[in-house]
Amino acid sequence: MLEIRYLGHSAVWLSDGKTKVIIDPFLTGNPLAAASVAEVQADLILITHAHGDHFGDAVALSKKGGVVVSTFEIATYAEKHGAKSIPMNIGGTYRFEGGWLKWTPAWHSSSFPDGTYGGMPMGVILELGGKRIYHAGDTALFSDMRLLGEVGLDLAFLPIGDHFTMGPEDALKALDLLKPKKVVPIHYNTFPPIRQDGEAFAQKARERGVEGHALKPGGVLVLE
Template identity: 55%
Template sequence: MEIRFLGHSAFLFSTGEHKIVIDPFIQGNPTCPVPLEDLLRENVSAVLLTHAHGDHLGNALDFARAGATIIATAEIGYWAQGEGVNAIAANIGGTVRLAWGSVKLTPAWHSSSFPDGRYGGMPTGMIVEMDGVRIYHAGDTNAFGDMALIGEEGLDLAILPIGDHFTMGPREAARALEWLKPKRTVPMHYGTFPPLTGDPQEFARLARERGVEPYVLNPGETLQM
């Protein structure tokens, strides 16, 4: 399985047969090195959305119009259906199972609204299983004690926001690792805009102190699982 970082909170997960994209903020993302047109040719099966903010919702509709299915909370899923694309509306605690694997929605402490200001439902994280690999994408959040329950799922990788200001910073994200207990971790949601000042190298150092192997990916780089 291959994990490709597209900048900010956007990732492309690939196996030999299937590809999914999470929080596809591509156009307008100053850190994304891949043109949207190239990604739309990847035959993405699903778009997973943690919440409705524009820097996460991004180009979800473009992928859906190219054949992908959007998976998100009820508010986002029903909005997408109203836009005429395939979407599955789920909610926190629920698991959606498809040919490529599964995604379970988890809590996240943040906010969620569509770019036009409409309420976007509860924000989430997501536990994704593909090709026998279990990955937690935390979405936008702080650290919270119930991450210990998420960690009981047995995580191969935890992808955590570290930018500070809108989410937790490196030290709080390192505290989250103590509850999540993943084998590996990748930082995200930093450096995209001036307020997101969290240092990925500080996070990497703190992760190693906790026995978790960090991988700091530059946008466009990949991690093999």
Template identity: 50%
Template sequence: QVISNFEIVTWLANQGVENGHGMNTGGAYSFPFGRVKCTIAHHSSALPDGSNGGNPMGFLIHFNDGTDIYFAGDTALTYDMRLIGEAGGVDLALLPIGDNFTMGPDDAVQAAQFVQAKRVIPIHYNTFPPIKQDAQAFAQKLRNAADIDCTVLAPGSQFTL
């Protein structure tokens, strides 16, 4: 199942992708695996054909086993992230560190603190020159500044929480 904003799910349906579930910022919905809430993300959003991609969003996922994951998506640091921490924090936060188009490493450290993450996986970096980052240096900075664990994944690798 594809869970995304309404515009992307509608576009995918027009491309033949079935079983989409459209949502929007601030909305939440219970699925068989748990509950998904769409969070604010500040970024551009366009579809492959150049049409409007709708509101960019992050996802706060509460799994039935009690695990909480925050996928920030492409976003800048926002003060709204504090609301996630105030609600109890997350077991894992996936945060962009690429800078230039999203938050960079320093802002990602602040975001990890805002959402009270127990662990962070850095995302959206090193795919092309303007967003080249040293993920190991970010991991060390995160540990030093906030005593938060960080797992740096190689492309194609997996992580079990």
């Protein structure tokens, strides 16, 4: 069983009852955040790229006991600011008790708010609780998503905000390539340029044979 909590924007918390994982923990300063740093505990803190709305509270969460796992550039930057980290890169696999994660390509950019280079942007495939999850990070549509789907995805988190990432139409095309059982839209409605109708996207996903869930910040999805 895998419990998933959507914390707003692209922040997702997952737990199989033993290992707790958070992806892109943008909580402080996020107008839609469903939790504060004080309320979140994570063993692994996965960062897809260095932009402030994704790196977010990585260091603060690491100081509570978690480990930042990301590109070499992001991991070493986090270490310099007091975090524990595991430096990786695209294509690399990290195995831990009860699961594994593998970094995938993403088409975007990656730099910290202070201008420091953050390495290549990434997505991640995570196996936890016997389920396989794909978090696309910030990305445009790309045809190699078909290869990512070959692992057999139980759930995909896809950005639909447009403007900075793919929008709803391209995210639906991504479903045709990835073929996940379920999809949750992310990276929308946080700021005016990325206003979208998450429920409309979820309905169109269902029409394509994919179970769509437009979770509100704080919403929970359990995969049995």
